[in-house]
Amino acid sequence: MSNFPSPAAPALVLSASPVLLVAPGRGEDLQVRVSAPVTAGPLPIIILAHGFGSSLDGYAPLAQFWAAHGFAVIQPTFLDSRTLGLSPEDARTPNIWQFRVQDVKRVLDNLELIAHSIPGLRLDHSRIAGVGHSFGAQTTSLLLGARMVAADGQLGENMADPRIKAGVLLSAGGRGGKDLSPFAAEHMPYLNTSYAELTTPTLVVAGDADYSPLTVRGPDWFTDAYTLSPGANGLVTLFGAEHMLGGISGYLVTETTDENPERVAAVQRLTWAYLRSALYPEDPAWPNAVAAFYDSPLGRVDEK
Template identity: 50%
Template structure:
């Protein structure tokens, strides 16, 4: 089934990019896209973190149109930075101990954006005074999902010096992790251990804030892990607190195409699966941010009672 019955009809969206926030001690100034519905007040905020994919522009403020537009058209202000690992910046091979993933800077980018919400409002004057700064969530895909997990409390070990990594952002209420890397250790492939050592120490036992974890039932990603699709459900299985899990049948790493319209990266492109991921993301955030206590139950019932199940959904 397609989620074509909108409990909240889509609204026109205003979007501006690039918005440049001058930064110190960062290779380049932080650029972001700001998207929001043209009308409405007290808009909840979503920080959207892109993945580390091979495309030049999907992994930047120019990508993730399906996800960004869906949320913005239904009442969220979406703030979408370009992280230093974006291929468009050409910094993946830089002589930087954080390269190529820039895992720490990714998380601090998001906190920096929250520190400069006034600048975001100035860049899009029609947004001024319309943000609800008490309702903030994070959504991330792939490496963006890893970023979201760190901001929600997950921890790791700095491969450079062995120090603990704790980048939790207290201003966040909830989050959605899409195709997010799972547990480290023996779950990682030899390639990942060598090239992405920060993933080796991933620990979800401190990620106690509400989160929806979404994975593709066909997401093998053998270059990263040796366990298969269930690796992408670890953030649900291994973390405390209120959590939900959506695993989509037939979906690969792109979850049907959440990162871009007709994107070559989405080898599993399927608008029906992408719709499900988007609707359930929207509904989860609506409920967890205190905007609609029934949104999650409504969307979950529609998903689980469909004539042809698109996946499995569970919560605790």
């Protein structure tokens, strides 16, 4: 990665957690972490949706990098987090995917309160991005415009939020129907997804060694959000990457089976560059990053 252009030198980052948001009907308040650089605002915002079982403490390699390079990063802890210990028999469990979407919208509704958690923090409400990994990517995709498909083939509720102007989907599951494994079809009907309605500018990041028990297809399933969506205009395919994309979920995590610091660095910089250019169209960060990544042994970038 030595020839990869670096953003400006990292800034000092301040982080506050848990910031509590009152959440009637949820069963408990929503906990979030906010991380931001000690620089003048207003700052663009990334809402980072964690994968199944993680929490506001996850994904430090991404959250820290983005915050050190000019973003305010907000990380909710969803009800499926291992830190909350929700029972599979809990009445909320079948609707976890809906609670997740509601949680992100609750964050959007409370940006002023969240900003007060760090003295002097100023947020740019006109420049908000949604990023998610795995289950978090499914959550984020719905906020970007993707729709659930019911058993009768009808599209589910439109949950898109126009306040989110750009997105990044990391290891996002593909379409449902016949592409789902029997287990996923039975236990995870919310994975029946239509990407045809996702029109928000989005970058999709997938590993070409990400074999999932949720689909009868291979790793190309994780590129569906790009190939089937009119909004997704960029695809990063990482060679040899599995579901954790080299270790994005943490610095010392046992679930990473394809640990690769250079791969994580590529995810950090490419996602940062995409969101910079998506939220600030005059910023050439993304085309510059694509040019630098050309012919990289780490992967490739496709655009449409």
